[in-house]
Amino acid sequence: MGRIDISRFLRLASIAALILFISNPPLFAAENSDEGSGSSIDVMGKVADHDYFDTAFGKIYLPRILLVDGELYFYSSTKKALESGEFTQTETGLIRADGAPVSLDMSITSHLLYVWFGLILTFIITFWAGRKYKSGVGRKTEPKGVLLNIFEVVFVFVRDDIAKEFIPADKYKKFVPYLFTIFMAIAFMNLFGLLPWAAAATADLTVTATLAAITFFITQFNGTKDHWQHVFVFPGVPAWSRFILTPVEVLGLFTKPFALAIRLFANMLSGKIMIVSILGLIFIFTDMFGSVIGASSGVFWVILTAGLYFLKALVALIQAYVFTLLSAVFIGMAAEEHHHEHDESSVAHAQDVQT
Amino acid sequence: MGFLAAGLGAGIIALGAGIGIGMIGKSATESIARQPEAAGDIRGAMLLTAVFIEGVALIGAIVCILLALGIGQ
Numbered sequence: 001m002g003r004i005d006i007s008r009f010l011r012l013a014s015i016a017a018l019i020l021f022i023s024n025p026p027l028f029a030a031e032n033s034d035e036g037s038g039s040s041i042d043v044m045g046k047v048a049d050h051d052y053f054d055t056a057f058g059k060i061y062l063p064r065i066l067l068v069d070g071e072l073y074f075y076s077s078t079k080k081a082l083e084s085g086e087f088t089q090t091e092t093g094l095i096r097a098d099g100a101p102v103s104l105d106m107s108i109t110s111h112l113l114y115v116w117f118g119l120i121l122t123f124i125i126t127f128w129a130g131r132k133y134k135s136g137v138g139r140k141t142e143p144k145g146v147l148l149n150i151f152e153v154v155f156v157f158v159r160d161d162i163a164k165e166f167i168p169a170d171k172y173k174k175f176v177p178y179l180f181t182i183f184m185a186i187a188f189m190n191l192f193g194l195l196p197w198a199a200a201a202t203a204d205l206t207v208t209a210t211l212a213a214i215t216f217f218i219t220q221f222n223g224t225k226d227h228w229q230h231v232f233v234f235p236g237v238p239a240w241s242r243f244i245l246t247p248v249e250v251l252g253l254f255t256k257p258f259a260l261a262i263r264l265f266a267n268m269l270s271g272k273i274m275i276v277s278i279l280g281l282i283f284i285f286t287d288m289f290g291s292v293i294g295a296s297s298g299v300f301w302v303i304l305t306a307g308l309y310f311l312k313a314l315v316a317l318i319q320a321y322v323f324t325l326l327s328a329v330f331i332g333m334a335a336e337e338h339h340h341e342h343d344e345s346s347v348a349h350a351q352d353v354q355t
Numbered sequence: 356m357g358f359l360a361a362g363l364g365a366g367i368i369a370l371g372a373g374i375g376i377g378m379i380g381k382s383a384t385e386s387i388a389r390q391p392e393a394a395g396d397i398r399g400a401m402l403l404t405a406v407f408i409e410g411v412a413l414i415g416a417i418v419c420i421l422l423a424l425g426i427g428q
Contacts, residue, residue, distance in 0.1 A: 259410045266413035322406050
């Protein structure tokens, strides 16, 4: 009897905490905004990159590292950079006081921090599990503990259902570490976006473009002779049609990673914008119909947002899976070797679908 | 004008992507019903195809967001 009460209490408390947490960010936005109406919500500010790290207790300003004309400047925050008098603020960002634009901005930003968090978490968990397997747990015995079991399920999933299925059987082992790393890192980065003050680093095009570029280079460096032959001299077609086919195939090399980057970026961005916008309806309703209707409609929006949160958690994992899957498909297509004439047509068809 | 274009565009994107993914779902469930033992393979192929449609739709969605925010004017 007592146990049921405790579990019910815990469940209620966690739901209350969830509602409290997810209803906080727009409140913060409303507090921070200095527009006259008092209800303006900075939607893009929630998804953009910042020079500070948002926590529950306030902002931690991050260091700025700027390279101007070969000279390196280091400040502990944007404010310090402005106070020193060397830099002035414009609407596009910082420039040096004498008007020289920043040639390379290596500042540590909030999104960069979340990329690091994702990578460090992946690193720690993988090395921890690796050490466990080395000592025999999981190899000679069954895997022990929840975390090691989840690790094994995820790893076997990536290896068997992603790598083995799309990369030729004699080569897939080489790519499993990369695919697993990218799966874990993207999943962690996406899931960070669910935390109340945190942001999903993958909702930044630069992050996803970097990840897609890594896949692109791995794909091209592991391309076989057949892969390049298919790009430049497509076999089995009339010679004149190569004038059209070759540019299309060369373009196809670059559209694949481009679509990869855009897909992850747009999915994560739209989730965040949707949540901020729906919670923002509370303030829009307050503006239009008064505070009573606005506040009471909030019950509905918060429940809707809670539902969206579960959807977002699902999307975070699905997008990590999709990115890994497509990386494997692209690598597999490039690493494939064709020995027979008759599978030429099926490969050509598959490449049409990809591009 | 940008808002109008963005709103109409988002609607058309949803329409197109909905039809496309709906057709994938339809044929996938039909083929699973016909051949339940191939469900795993069909599910993989279904996801892969749906992902390509989603990619195109999301590029359209990004264009709509840029239009609505007035970036590039």
